[in-house]
Amino acid sequence: MSNPHLLLVEDDMALAELVSYHFDKSSFRVSQTADGEEALLLAREERPDIILLDWMIENLSGIEVCRRLRRGNDTANIPIIMMSARGEEEDRVRGLDIGADDYVTKPFSPRELIARVNAVLRRVRPALAGETLTFADIEMDTIRYKIKRGGETILLGPTEFRLLRHFLEHPGWVFSRERLLDHVWGHDSDIEIRTVDVHIRRLRKALNAGGRPDIIRTVRSAGYALDNDIAEG
Known part of the structure; x- marks a missing residue:
């Protein structure tokens, strides 16, 4: 692993x-x-795993850089930690509202900053932390692209793999079909909403083979969630 x-x-x-x-x-x-414009170019040319972004930088503010990264199809999901000497609650809330994953106030210790970065990576990019995602009796090796349920190997297509990975990273969260399209297929996807239902059915069929209980819950008028309740539909 690099x-x-x-x-x-x-x-x-x-x-x-x-x-x-x-x-x-x-x-x-x-x-x-040190330059906001160059930061946008670097993020697009060689997509980093995480960005440490100062609030006050040259040419473009960190806030504007963060906003543009979140709008870009290729950069929307890159984790961002904002750094600033501005420690007021209003500033922290503003940074988080425009899409930052965390906010660190200066001065900070390098040790704390590294811990914050690793925490964000574990949360949003578990493969980089070398972790296996688990929920109930499901295990996903994010590096080797292997899934097991109850110790038995489950074979999934690429889309179903990404869908399950997203659920495993956010157990219990309810995701609308629109949000799943954004997170799993990408912001620029022109796929129809009902395609999400098709892939959910495929994922359920693979996970539930052999009569295993269904752990993908359908929340009427809301979407889908991964939990231990029997699905409604």
């Missing part, structure tokens, strides 16, 4: 060098820039 790629966007050169040094020591591959 080392996680971190894009650091910070115009304080001394701080950037310090942060880069500590992430290098922690086996990250670090790219860095």
Whole structure:
């Protein structure tokens, strides 16, 4: 497994060098820039696994960079942690509202920052943390693309694999068909909503083979969730 790629966007050169040094020591591959426009180009050219984004940078503010990344088809799902000396609740809420996954107030310790980055990666990109996703009797090896239920191998197509992975990363969450289209197929997808139902049926058929209980719950007028209740339909 390759080392996680971190894009650091910070115009304080001394701080950037310090942060880069500590992430290098922690086996990250670090790219860095002080420029908001260049950050957008770098994120599109070589999609990083996570972005550390300062609020106050050159050309474009960190807020605007975050907003544009979230709007881009290729960059919408890249985890972003915003860094700022602005510690007011209103600023933190604004950063999170425009799409940041976490918000770190300066000054911070490199150790805390690395812990925050690893926590976000574990949550949104478990394969980078080398983790197996589990729920009830389901196990998914996100690196080797293998799924087992009750110790028996389950064969899934690529779309069903991504769908199950998304559910396993958010157990108990109810996702509408529209949100599943965004997260699993992508923001630029022109696939019809009812296609989600088709793939849910395929996923259920594979997971429930041999009379196993259905752990994908249909929530009427809302969508689907992964939990231990018997599905309604």
